Amino acid sequence: MxxxxxxxxxxxxxxxxxxxxxxxxxxxxxxxxxxxxxGVPALANGMxxxxxxxxxxxxxSMAGIIxxxxxxxxxxxxxxxxxxxxxxxxxxxxxxxxxxxxVPDFVGDRYYSRTARIVALMCALFVSFTYICxxxxxxxxxxxxxxxxxxxxxxxxxxxxxxxxLIGMTIVFFYAVLGGMKGITYTQVAQYCVLIxxxxxxxxFISIMMTxxxxxxxxxxxxxxxxxxxxxxxxxxxxxxxxxxxYTDGSKSMMDVFFITMxxxxxxxxLPHVIIRFYTxxxxxxxxxxxxxxxxxIAILYTTAPAVSVFARTNLLESIPGKSYAExxxxxxxxxxxxxxxxxxxxDDGKIQYEKGDAFTGKPVYDDAEAGKNGERxxxxxxxxxxxxxxxxxxxIVLANxxxxxxxxxxVALVAAGGLAAALSTAAGLLLVISTSVAHDLVxxxxxxxxxxxxxxxxxxxxxxxxxxxxxxxGINPPGFVAQVVAFAFGLAASSFFPVIIMGIxxxxxxxxxxxxxxxxxxxxxxxxxxxxxFINPAANTKENWWFGISPEGIGTxxxxxxxxxxxxxxxxxxxxxxxxxxxxxxxxQPEAEGEELAVADH
Amino acid sequence: MSDENSSKPPANAYWRANLIWVGILMTIWFVxxxxxxxxxxxxxNKIRIGGFKLGFWxxxxxxxxxxxxxxxxxxxxxxxxxxxxxxKN
Numbered sequence: 001m002x003x004x005x006x007x008x009x010x011x012x013x014x015x016x017x018x019x020x021x022x023x024x025x026x027x028x029x030x031x032x033x034x035x036x037x038x039g040v041p042a043l044a045n046g047m048x049x050x051x052x053x054x055x056x057x058x059x060x061s062m063a064g065i066i067x068x069x070x071x072x073x074x075x076x077x078x079x080x081x082x083x084x085x086x087x088x089x090x091x092x093x094x095x096x097x098x099x100x101x102x103v104p105d106f107v108g109d110r111y112y113s114r115t116a117r118i119v120a121l122m123c124a125l126f127v128s129f130t131y132i133c134x135x136x137x138x139x140x141x142x143x144x145x146x147x148x149x150x151x152x153x154x155x156x157x158x159x160x161x162x163x164x165x166l167i168g169m170t171i172v173f174f175y176a177v178l179g180g181m182k183g184i185t186y187t188q189v190a191q192y193c194v195l196i197x198x199x200x201x202x203x204x205f206i207s208i209m210m211t212x213x214x215x216x217x218x219x220x221x222x223x224x225x226x227x228x229x230x231x232x233x234x235x236x237x238x239x240x241x242x243x244x245x246x247y248t249d250g251s252k253s254m255m256d257v258f259f260i261t262m263x264x265x266x267x268x269x270x271l272p273h274v275i276i277r278f279y280t281x282x283x284x285x286x287x288x289x290x291x292x293x294x295x296x297x298i299a300i301l302y303t304t305a306p307a308v309s310v311f312a313r314t315n316l317l318e319s320i321p322g323k324s325y326a327e328x329x330x331x332x333x334x335x336x337x338x339x340x341x342x343x344x345x346x347x348d349d350g351k352i353q354y355e356k357g358d359a360f361t362g363k364p365v366y367d368d369a370e371a372g373k374n375g376e377r378x379x380x381x382x383x384x385x386x387x388x389x390x391x392x393x394x395x396x397i398v399l400a401n402x403x404x405x406x407x408x409x410x411x412v413a414l415v416a417a418g419g420l421a422a423a424l425s426t427a428a429g430l431l432l433v434i435s436t437s438v439a440h441d442l443v444x445x446x447x448x449x450x451x452x453x454x455x456x457x458x459x460x461x462x463x464x465x466x467x468x469x470x471x472x473x474x475g476i477n478p479p480g481f482v483a484q485v486v487a488f489a490f491g492l493a494a495s496s497f498f499p500v501i502i503m504g505i506x507x508x509x510x511x512x513x514x515x516x517x518x519x520x521x522x523x524x525x526x527x528x529x530x531x532x533x534x535f536i537n538p539a540a541n542t543k544e545n546w547w548f549g550i551s552p553e554g555i556g557t558x559x560x561x562x563x564x565x566x567x568x569x570x571x572x573x574x575x576x577x578x579x580x581x582x583x584x585x586x587x588x589x590q591p592e593a594e595g596e597e598l599a600v601a602d603h
Numbered sequence: 604m605s606d607e608n609s610s611k612p613p614a615n616a617y618w619r620a621n622l623i624w625v626g627i628l629m630t631i632w633f634v635x636x637x638x639x640x641x642x643x644x645x646x647x648n649k650i651r652i653g654g655f656k657l658g659f660w661x662x663x664x665x666x667x668x669x670x671x672x673x674x675x676x677x678x679x680x681x682x683x684x685x686x687x688x689x690x691k692n
Contacts, residue, residue, distance in 0.1 A: 066663075071644075074662035078636045081667045085632050088674045089625050093681075217664060221654040230654030248648070248659040258641050265636075288681060292674040299667050306663040589618045591689040 006413035014194055014417050015171060018424070021190060022175030022183040030457050033180030034101045034436050035279040040185055042286040046293020048188035049277045051195065051421070052429035053080075053268075053298060055131075056138025058305075059195055059422035064394030067309035067316075070239075071250035075257055079264025081295060081302050086269040086498075088291035092278040094505045096287040097588040101279060102433075103272050103497060104441040110504040111512045112581055114446065119519055121441045123496045124272040128430045128437070129471070130489045131273070135427040136475025139168030141395075142419040162476050169472040172424055176431045177464045181280060184428045191421035196300060198418025201411055202401040203304050206311045209405055216307035235310060238317040243356045247313065253543070259554030266560055267490030270497035273429045276436070284592045312397040315404055320390065321354040325374040328352060331403045336377055339364060340393035340400075343376050344383050350374050357386035364391055427471070435464035488530055491552075495522035495559030503567060508585050510567065513574035518567025526559035617688040624680050628673050636666040 027033040040048070058080070066073030098106055104124060108117030143164025175183045207219035211231060224231050236246040245251050252260075268274065277294075278287045319329055325343065335341045342364035343352055350373070360381035367378045399419075402411040439460035444451050451459075496519050503510040503518075530552045533541040543549055550558060576582075639647055640662035647658035655664075 071659060071662065074640060077663050078640055078666050081670050082632065082636050085628075085670050085673050089628060089677055221652070221660070223654065232654050232656070232659075248656055254641060254644075258637060261636065261641065285678075285682065285685060288674070288678045292671070292678050295671050295674055299671050303664055303667050589621075591617050591685045 003409045003412050006410045007416050010410070010413045010417045011420060014190075014421065017190055018171065018175060018187045021186045022179045025179050025182045025186050027178075027180035027182045027457075030440070030453050030460065032182045033457055033460055034432075034440065035276070036180075036182040036185050038280060039282055040280040042281055042290040043293050044185065044189050045277060045281050045286075045290040047192045047297055048185045048280075049274065049290065049294035050297035051188040051192035051425035052277060053274060053294070053426070054195065054301060054422055055135055055426035056142070056419060056423035057134070058301065059199065060138070060142075060395050060398050060419050063305040063308040063312070064397035066306055067313045067397045068394055069250075070245065070247035072252045072257065073306065073309065074250075075252075075260045075264060077302055077306060079261045080268055081298060082261070082265040083268025083274075084291055084295040084298070086265060087274070087278070088288055088295075090505070091269055091275065091501055092287045092291050093284045094588045095275060095501070096278050096281065097284045097592065098584075099279075101276075101440055102436055103275055103501070104437065105445070106504065107500055107515070108441075108445065110581065110584070111500075111515045112578065113512045113516065116500075116512060116516050116519070117441065118446065119516065119523075120497070120500070121437055121446075123492055123519075123523070124433060124437050124441075127271065127489045127493055128273060128433045129467075131271075132427055132430040132434070132467070132471040133474035135423050135430065136165055136168060136471045138423040139420065139427065140164035140475050142416060142423060143167060165472050165475040168420075168424060168427070168475075169468050172428050172431065173465060173468045176428045176435075176468070177461050180460070180464075181276075181432055184425075184432055185280060187428065188425045191425040192297060194421040195418040195425075196297070198414040198421075199301055199398075200304060201414060202405060202407055203308050203311075205407055205411075206401060206405045207307065210311050210314070216304045216311075220307040220310040231310060231314060235314045235317070238314065242317065242321060242354060247310070253549050255549045256543075256546075256551050256554055259550045259557045261554075263490055263494050263554045263556035263560075266498045267492075267494040267556055270493035270501070271489070272437075272493075272497070273426075273433045275497075276433055277429070308401065309397065312401060312404070316392070317354070320352055322351055324351045325376055326350070329404075331400050334403070335396055335400055339366070340396045342366070342379055342381075342391040344379050344381070344389050344391075345372065345374065345376070346383055346387070346389050352390055353387050354390045355386065355388040357388045358384055359386075359388045359391045360384055431464050431467050431471070434467040435460045438463035438467075488527070491526045491530055491556030491559060492523060494556035495526040495563055499560050499563040499567065503564070505585065505588065507568070507571075508582055509571055509576065511571050511574055511577040514567040514569075514571030517570045518563040521566040522559045522563030525562055526556050529555045529559075617684060620684055621681070624677065624684075628677055631669065632673055635661060635669040640666050 027036075029037075031037050062076055065076065095103075095106060098109075100106065100109070102124070104117045104120040107120040108114065140161040141164070144160035175187055179187070203216045204214055207216040208214050210225060211219040211222040212225050213219035213222045220231055222231060223229060224234055227234070232248060236248055239245065239247050250257065278290065281287050281290050320332065325345075332341055336343070342359070344359055346359075347353070360379065360383045362381060365380045367380045370378070372378045399415065402415060439456055443459055444456050499522065500515050500519055503515065529547075533546075533552045541552070547555075547558070639658065644658035644662060647661065648656040650657040652660065
């Protein structure tokens with residue numbers, strides 16, 4: 001069977017599974033809709049958290065990015081896993097003990113302030129929306145790459161990617177609106193299984209091919225099959241021969257690596273769609289256990305990804321540079337036809353030169369009126385003056401892996417299903433945060449405290465529906481700044497939520513005045529720095545102009561430090577928090593009674 | 604973080620034990636990731652284990668394994684503490 005049919009079959013089967021689960025686990029109350037009734041087993045919650053967390057970016061793009069930056073890619077590996085230690089030790093158990101549904105709930109009650117609640121609510125909405133637009137785009141990209149071919153006649157003459165986003169929207173809409181957190185949780189469990197299987201199968205095969213070791217985590221530290229050299233040494237050598245930095249050395253400054261890693265860790269621990277998952281378990285101890293499962297499941301992918309990066313990079317550097325186009329491997333041509341690879345024969349020798357630097361400016365734009373001398377697709381892009389002739393999209397590392405390894409067609413189809421599972425599960429989790437924020441924090445707690453449970457549930461469903469449509473719109477018409485805003489999401493979570501929750505638990509003296517001024521200083525500083533370098537004056541976005549050499553990606557860490565300093569200083573000069581708040585903080589620090597199961601707060 | 608001991612002692616013992624363990628585990632967390640993986644990466648890269656330079660290994664593998672173990676340790680420690688202190692109440 002060819003790739004196309006396998007893809008239809010496997011993607012079709014997984015979608016049927018997701019929808020089946022959604023029907024089986026419909027939510028009937030707000031408690032079920034927001035936090036799955038607070039009754040999800042720790043293991044299942046860990047798996048759901050892992051799927052929730054690992055987005056299309058983790059699945060498709062991360063191994064590719066690391067492949068091209070080597071050691072510097074460690075910021076993502078450590079940053080996106082180390083945050084779970086913070087969650088398990090400093091946040092999740094206490095938030096679960098506190099009960100209720102959301103982060104703004106905690107902020108509003110702990111700091112006895114509507115203003116604080118609304119600031120937290122706005123941050124939650126902003127962070128979730130930035131994130132979800134990227135996910136919808138990811139769904140569209142996977143669909144258009146695997147399910148539709150480029151010359152396929154599309155209904156209404158719309159683009160492939162538009163249809164991809166629309167189908168993704170429909171699926172997510174169906175199970176998020178119907179099932180709420182309960183439906184999402186159990187679909188995410190299924191999605192985790194699909195995505196991890198799809199990621200591991202090609203990785204294991206390639207590891208065996210290149211090093212003879214079936215465990216990729218060990219394989220990339222092993223010797224190359226049939227040669228007396230370690231794989232990483234070989235890759236360092238190949239990289240330096242072509243003028244790249246050695247793979248195992250970075251090119252970022254140590255200061256910047258430190259700050260970016262910290263911002264990503266702290267940001268992860270402060271992301272509302274991750275935190276909310278810990279409200280769904282029965283007990284405080286289960287919140288800790290599910291953080292353990294979550295990180296374990298995440299670690300399987302995150303320790304395999306750097307191995308995949310090394311295998312693919314070595315493969316690329318070995319099989320392409322200096323080869324003539326005619327003798328280049330087939331996958332080069334098949335991915336060239338999808339626009340992820342481009343070659344521009346600058347010196348007209350028919351051979352592919354691959355060196356440091358961009359081959360041309362921007363993404364490739366092809367002129368398919370006629371083929372080039374060697375049969376390649378011609379480009380209209382302006383070539384740069386360096387010697388590099390090859391453009392390689394980073395996503396190719398994961399997407400083309402099965403083909404490079406010569407794996408059967410069903411594995412290629414599996415990767416498509418895995419990419420979709422990763423994008424859909426994250427999108428659904430974010431949708432839920434948005435609908436909860438709107439229905440619970442905004443409508444119920446801010447405007448209409450007397451709302452009945454049934455009405456609130458209806459509003460939550462409508463909000464989820466509206467959010468799908470908005471996210472879908474931005475998925476089809478992505479604002480040019482989507483990639484830039486991701487730095488925003490982490491920076492804001494790091495500089496606002498994280499300090500405010502930590503101080504709420506660990507500093508009894510922290511009061512309303514301190515928390516609000518800290519949040520405002522943290523957010524304004526971080527946002528101003530990012531907006532200046534990313535939007536107002538992108539030309540100045542270089543090492544020399546950054547404060548202490550910290551890039552906009554890492555500035556959230558400094559924002560967090562300012563938040564702490566300002567909040568603690570202000571709290572010393574303003575009145576203590578009222579006694580009932582102090583008692584509440586004391587309460588969440590107590591051990592839970594044996595056998596106690598926390599009820600989901602009724603309100 | 605500042606913490607005044609304004610309330611009853613028995614509950615505080617649980618909290619204090621918790622804080623000590625959190626402090627120990629967070630120190631390890633910092634040392635393996637920021638220490639071994641970033642600040643001292645060049646020194647550690649002079650040491651090799653198989654094909655891995657040690658600093659590089661910590662940054663892309665070792666720190667993640669340690670994170671998993673840290674959470675597992677905390678789960679077990681708190682299980683003990685919960686058991687010990689919730690009986691008294």
